[in-house]
Amino acid sequence: xxxxxxxxxKNGDSxxxxxxxxxxxxxxxxxxxxxxxxxxxxxxxxxxxxxxVGWYGEPHPVPGRFLIIYLAxxxxxxxxxxxxxxxxxxxxxxxxxxxxKGHASRAISNDNVLAVxxxxxx
Numbered sequence: 098x099x100x101x102x103x104x105x106x107k108n109g110d111s112x113x114x115x116x117x118x119x120x121x122x123x124x125x126x127x128x129x130x131x132x133x134x135x136x137x138x139x140x141x142x143x144x145x146x147x148x149x150v151g152w153y154g155e156p157h158p159v160p161g162r163f164l165i166i167y168l169a170x171x172x173x174x175x176x177x178x179x180x181x182x183x184x185x186x187x188x189x190x191x192x193x194x195x196x197x198k199g200h201a202s203r204a205i206s207n208d209n210v211l212a213v214x215x216x217x218x219x
Contacts, residue, residue, distance in 0.1 A: 098135070100189035103176060105158065109197025111176035116191070138164065142216040148172070148204045158199035162217040165190045170210030173203045191217075 098118040105111050120133035148170075156177065171185040177198035183205070184190055194200055204210045 098189075100164075100191055101182065101184070102191045103174070103194050103200060105194040105197035105199075110178050111158075111194040111198055111200050112178050113176055113180055113182055138215075139218045140164075140215050141218055144214045144216075146210075146212045146214050148202075148210040148212075150204060150207060150209060152202075152204040152210070154202040156199050156201045158194050158196055159192050161195060162219065163192045164215040164217060165192055166213040166215070168211040168213065170204060170208050171206040172210050172212075173205045174200050176200045 098120065100116050100118065102114040102116050103111060104114065118135045120135050122131045123134040124131050125134050165184075167184050167186055167188040167190075169186055171183055173181060173183050174190075175181045176194070177200065185206070
């Protein structure tokens, strides 16, 4: 499994990084057979978010570290280094650009963008 990490460097510029998730075979919920499980990411809150068609967020840092799991619709995100990526259903993004120039976001689908946002501990 992979996810995209969005982060700010020491100069405040935001970037994307592709991250491969390591999984280990674990007896996670006996008596079911072992399954692949990653290491845990401690979290504080979970919210569901919906952005309407045409929504646009000016460049901004995020108020905390979030793991965003897109369920429906499509979001276009541009980091301050100029790279643009699109995220749709089944995309997972770890958003950590909590300082600096941040990123701009735009809902580009014909339907609302629906996502689960997991706030991670610092």
